[in-house]
Amino acid sequence: MMYELNRIRTLYGEKPVLDIASLSVEEGEILGLVGSNGSGKSTLLRHLAFLEAAQSGTLKYRGFDADSIPLHVRREIGILLPEPYLLKRTVRENLLFGLKIRGTLEDAQSRMNEALELVGLLPKKFLHRAWHELSSGETQRVALASRLVLRPKMLLLDEPTNSLDYSGVPQFTDAILHANREWGTTIVIASHDLLWLSEIATRKVGLHFGRLMDFSTTNLIVGKWRESGNERFFDFDDTQSMSLPKSYRIGEKRGVAINPRDISIAIEPFTCKDDTVCLTGVIRDVLHVTKTNEISLKIVIGKHVLECIESFEYFKRYHFYPSQNVYVSFAKSAIKVPSKEA
């Protein structure tokens, strides 16, 4: 067990931003943290890196309490922030810094080369570059390389794909998987890139207004609700809406969740019954989730995006592709009001 959190509560001023009853992180897993802006993901990562303490509750790392963790154990943990900070020196000095303070300089040169190659930078070209001669994507890569060179036991990544271009993302994926598989690094990643997280994470948890959600879905819809008669509706756009479950209480700021496996798509319209929601949308992304041999599709419906998971066989039959118009359907009973704790 890497982390054990119990009754963690964090307040900024009067405002509660984290309220987690319990959460564990197992050794060797890649845990994805999902949640909308301000849901508390970065705050949680800062707690896990011991950069900032929660107001109450207990946080243990490999059995050590936050306030008695030895420095050498704390140094097993690497964190990559969304706007990475580099020392105002060369790439080489940035990579060497962590090795120096840990006193592990034996095979420094080969480890630096390996770390740079892992993030897709040629050591010959980049090792002696100054920090200001790097693009933002290269800065992000060097920042990850300077964590990888330490072969950390624990790696915390906050929006790691932020400044990466299209080719940078697969490279980062490989680097992260390499750390996990070759060195046994346990990884926690906060990201809005849900498709990417589905590909890389072995488990995902959702944070919603600082609380863990007990849903196994990435389709968390938070937005404005419209009341009409006794019913409440969520509007995808001017013409498409869905009615909300009776258990949804307005003013609770909880949103609703729909499991991607409960959503069906088709190229012909569905026969829509009273207990079903039927919508139309456009496919934005198609991703093969190799772990489960399923297809994850992102469907744009009005101003919102829903993820839908179909079997590989179904996908092969219809050959769904990005930009295709599709019909979307799910049972009204699939719209869940998430409970407050996992």
Ligand SMILES: Nc1ncnc2c1ncn2[C@@H]1O[C@H](COP(=O)(O)OP(=O)(O)OP(=O)(O)O)[C@@H](O)[C@H]1O
């Ligand atoms: N230093 C701070 N002082 C006051 N409030 C803060 C501070 N840091 C974060 N917050 C607030 O705490 C809440 C959680 O912020 P946090 O950065 O953890 O969210 P997040 O899920 O990482 O968001 P995002 O997806 O936008 O990065 C937000 O409402 C934010 O405004």
